[in-house]
Amino acid sequence: MTTTLDTAPERTTLLPTGLVERLAGLVTAADGRPRQQSFSPFDGALVGEVPTCTADDVEQAVRRARTAQREWAQRPLPDRVAVLRRYHDLLLARQQQVLDVTQVETGKARVNAFEELLDAAMTARYYASTAVSHLRPTRRQGAVPGLTKAVEHHHPRGVIGVISPWNYPLTLAVSDALPALVAGNAVVIKPDAQTPFTALIAIELLYDAGLPRELFQVVTGAGRVLGTPMIERVDYLMFTGSTQTGRLIAEQCGRRLIGFSAELGGKNPMIVLADCDLDRTVEGAVRACFSNSGQLCISVERMYVEDAVYDRFVPAFVERVKRMGLATGLGWDAEMGSLISQDQLDVVTRHVDDAVAKGARVLAGGRPRPDLGPLFYEPTVLEGVDEGMELMRDETFGPVVALYRVEDAEAAVRLANDTCYGLNASVWTTASRGEALAVRLQAGTVNVNEGYAAAWASHDAPMGGMKDSGVGRRHGREGILKYTEAQTVAVQRLLPVGPMPGMPLERYAKVMTAAAKVLKKTPFVQ
Numbered sequence: 001m002t003t004t005l006d007t008a009p010e011r012t013t014l015l016p017t018g019l020v021e022r023l024a025g026l027v028t029a030a031d032g033r034p035r036q037q038s039f040s041p042f043d044g045a046l047v048g049e050v051p052t053c054t055a056d057d058v059e060q061a062v063r064r065a066r067t068a069q070r071e072w073a074q075r076p077l078p079d080r081v082a083v084l085r086r087y088h089d090l091l092l093a094r095q096q097q098v099l100d101v102t103q104v105e106t107g108k109a110r111v112n113a114f115e116e117l118l119d120a121a122m123t124a125r126y127y128a129s130t131a132v133s134h135l136r137p138t139r140r141q142g143a144v145p146g147l148t149k150a151v152e153h154h155h156p157r158g159v160i161g162v163i164s165p166w167n168y169p170l171t172l173a174v175s176d177a178l179p180a181l182v183a184g185n186a187v188v189i190k191p192d193a194q195t196p197f198t199a200l201i202a203i204e205l206l207y208d209a210g211l212p213r214e215l216f217q218v219v220t221g222a223g224r225v226l227g228t229p230m231i232e233r234v235d236y237l238m239f240t241g242s243t244q245t246g247r248l249i250a251e252q253c254g255r256r257l258i259g260f261s262a263e264l265g266g267k268n269p270m271i272v273l274a275d276c277d278l279d280r281t282v283e284g285a286v287r288a289c290f291s292n293s294g295q296l297c298i299s300v301e302r303m304y305v306e307d308a309v310y311d312r313f314v315p316a317f318v319e320r321v322k323r324m325g326l327a328t329g330l331g332w333d334a335e336m337g338s339l340i341s342q343d344q345l346d347v348v349t350r351h352v353d354d355a356v357a358k359g360a361r362v363l364a365g366g367r368p369r370p371d372l373g374p375l376f377y378e379p380t381v382l383e384g385v386d387e388g389m390e391l392m393r394d395e396t397f398g399p400v401v402a403l404y405r406v407e408d409a410e411a412a413v414r415l416a417n418d419t420c421y422g423l424n425a426s427v428w429t430t431a432s433r434g435e436a437l438a439v440r441l442q443a444g445t446v447n448v449n450e451g452y453a454a455a456w457a458s459h460d461a462p463m464g465g466m467k468d469s470g471v472g473r474r475h476g477r478e479g480i481l482k483y484t485e486a487q488t489v490a491v492q493r494l495l496p497v498g499p500m501p502g503m504p505l506e507r508y509a510k511v512m513t514a515a516a517k518v519l520k521k522t523p524f525v526q
């Protein structure tokens, strides 16, 4: 495989000691807790140490957050909005150090770290601009027109728990917390053990933007240890991670009857039809499959290409993939960086080797690149994948895509929907045809002539998974109202909603039957 930007591994992973210690000091942990270390995927060097928190630390974090939340909820909404506006500006202004920390901890290309940062800034801007309209009390149609005044209110739930993964450790740590905070809640987060410093630097910037320190608590450690104590104490849980863990979380939230939102795994399809713009589709496919080394919940792992264009699209796509620039380090030159961990490398290697052993053909990539870094794997394109190969249906979560030749759009839609997942899908054709096909796809987001970013970055629209890919939505109205308790206050004037005193009940029923018929015909009554 040819990589244009291959560079020799270099030790670029040391963060300033003062920074690492300052960030570790933000974790809520009793003195003397054992420390746990995280290492850079670029070269295995130590990044730093954070406390290994316990259930007692979680209890303490929730207690502090709950106390701070009472005062925060009383603050005027414009004050809370102002924090988000300042956060937007701070993220952009201090991006260099945030990008360094994100890259060192994840091994991702700088452009992918930047996309995370931009996403967090855009989420802050969106909820700063819309929180007032989402949260303000809203007049609803009352039971008896003219006599019943009904108003919908939204109250903060209290303390929101956030459990976030390692793949987008910056934006997935803060972007779901921002709407919760502006709605008047406190947040306790447990970031993934591999990426605590990225979450911590993003949260430190929120404190710098004026968020009360106690309002956003961080605990670090293993999810299986801290998850249950967190769920036992918070008022709502926002989880992003695997479907397997999502099911465990859902059971625990169910037992406590608290709400939760779960953004889970995917096996996302892309459909390429003969009337697509070929050059644009090739470039879009590269980003859709290999952004963040494929460690992106909404990235494409299956591609259904119409027979009439297959023999033109596939060589162009494969040639472009072979030219992708892989590099280590903190520069802007890499199109694709490292995988994050040995576990990820093992899954990718196992899926590809299993497929190849059972007859799949490698068109590009197909091997690790230890010469670049211990956890690099080439962007890989496979053909001839079928049932019985692990990667046909299981999420790889790495830089691997399987290509399938299909007769027409109907076959592509049928195969795209033949999965337990339903997170994201992508369709490449004319705009109007793409829109018509999109609504037939069982996926929470569908991008027409884009891989994933158009729907994801449309922050005003809901984002989340159908089927095994999730419960609930982030972004848009759903993304903030889920952190609130809806309350209806109804004021009744003059007449009761029921029989008038002394009215015979049968007569009451007749009057109401007649009234119901009139109401149905009255245009402004819903």
Ligand code: NAD
Pocket (backbone or CB within 6 Å): 163, 164, 165, 166, 167, 168, 190, 191, 192, 193, 221, 222, 223, 224, 225, 226, 227, 228, 240, 241, 242, 243, 244, 245, 246, 248, 249, 262, 263, 264, 265, 266, 296, 297, 395, 397, 423, 465, 469, 470
């Ligand atoms: P994971 O489920 O193993 O871990 C995610 C988080 O859950 C981590 O913070 C982890 O510490 C915690 N956790 C693990 N076990 C737990 C338990 N028993 N109780 C409570 N918390 C626990 O997922 P992962 O492998 O780290 O992340 C990759 C997965 O996340 C992929 O499946 C990917 O598709 C999915 N993901 C989904 C989205 C989305 O928006 N839908 C975004 C990113 C990642």
